[in-house]
Amino acid sequence: MNQLSKKNNDGSIAVGFIILGIGVILLLRKLGFFIPGWVLSWPMILIAIGVFTLIKHEFRSFFGAVMLFLGSYFLLRNEFGFDFGLGQYIWPIGLIVLGIYLITQKRREKQVLDDIRQNWQSKNSKTSFGSSSVEDAKVVDENGNTSSTSSNDSSFSGSGFTxxxxxxxxxxxxxxxxxxxxxxxxxxxxxxxxxxxxxxxxxxxxxxxxxxxxxxxxxxxxxxxxxxxxxxxxxxxxxxxxxxxxxxxxxxxxxxxxxxxxxxxxxxxxxxxxxxxxxxx
Structure with a gap:
C-alpha cells in the first residue's frame, strides 16, 4: 500500500502555478515594468511544457526533451535571429530522432522480455524438476473456445503473443x-x-x-x-x-x-x- 500513499500529482497544481505566473507577468507589464516580449511568445509554451514534463518524469521523458528542443529552437530563431542553419533540416532531423527512439525503445523492451522469459524458465525448471511433464496451460480465444498447450512451448514463455x-x-x-x-x-x-x-x-x-x-x-x-x-x-x-x-x-x-x-x-x-x-x- 505504500505505492498508494504517494502524492497524487495530476499536474493541476503545476498548471495553476503556470497560469499564476502568466497573470503576474501581464500585471507587471500593465504597471509599466519592462518584460521582454519573448517571455510570452508561443515557443515559451513549448519550453514550459518540456521542462515541466522532464522534471515530472525525472528527465527521462522523450516527449519532454522534444518539446524543450523545439521550443528553444523556435525561440532562438524567431526572437534572437539564431537559425543555426537548421531550418530546412528540422523535420528530417525530427523524423530521424523519432525513428532512433522507437528502435532503441523496442530493443530495450525486448531485453526486458528476454529477462522475464529467462527468469520464468528458470523458476519453471526448478518447480518441474523430477517430473515428466508440466501442467498444460489453458488459452481462451476471442470466441470463448479453449485449447491447451504445454507451458514449455516457446510461444508462451513469458512474453505472450498477438x-x-x-x-x-x-x-x-x-x-x-x-x-x-x-x-x-x-x-x-x-x-x-x-x-x-x-x-x-x-x-x-x-x-x-x-x-x-x-x-x-x-x-x-x-x-x-x-x-x-x-x-x-x-x-x-x-x-x-x-x-x-x-x-x-x-x-x-x-x-x-x-x-x-x-x-x-x-x-x-x-x-x-x-x-x-x-x-x-
Missing part, C-alpha cells in the same frame, strides 16, 4: 500509435500495466477481459491523438496525468458495489492537444 485478429495475450501494454491507428483486445490474466504512446494517431484498447491484483501503472503519452480504454467498471482508476489543452474523461457505467480497491490502475503521463477516454461496456 493474434492477427488483434487479440493479445501479452501481460504488458506496449502500444505505439504514430501516424496510425491501433485496435487491441487483451486477454492476460496476469496484467502488469505498460505504456501507450499516441502521436498523430489513435488507439482503442479493450482491457475488459484482463485480470490482476494490486497496483499497476500505465504510462500514457498523447500528442495530437486520442486513446480509448475499455475497462471493467469496478476498477479503481487513479490519474496522475498532465493535461495541456486536452481532455480526460471517465465515461464508465458504474454498477452497484462501487470500486474494487484491490485492483488499482494508476495512469501517468502527458496529454497535449489530445484526449483520453475511459469506458466500459
Amino acid at each position: 493474434r492477427t485478429t488483434g487479440t493479445s495475450f501479452h501481460d504488458r501494454l506496449n502500444i505505439d500509435a504514430i501516424f496510425s491507428g491501433v485496435n487491441r483486445k487483451f486477454m492476460s490474466k496476469n496484467f502488469q500495466g505498460g505504456k501507450i504512446t499516441a502521436a498523430f494517431g489513435g488507439a482503442d484498447l479493450d482491457l475488459t477481459q484482463v485480470d490482476f491484483n494490486g497496483v499497476i501503472t500505465i504510462q500514457v503519452d498523447i500528442i495530437f491523438g486520442g486513446v480509448k480504454l475499455f475497462v471493467p467498471p469496478h476498477w479503481d482508476i487513479r490519474t496522475e496525468v498532465t493535461n495541456i489543452a486536452a481532455g480526460l474523461e471517465d465515461k464508465r457505467f458504474f454498477r452497484e458495489g462501487g470500486v474494487d480497491t484491490s485492483k488499482v490502475v494508476v495512469l501517468k503521463g502527458t496529454i497535449l492537444f489530445g484526449g483520453l477516454e475511459i469506458k466500459s461496456f
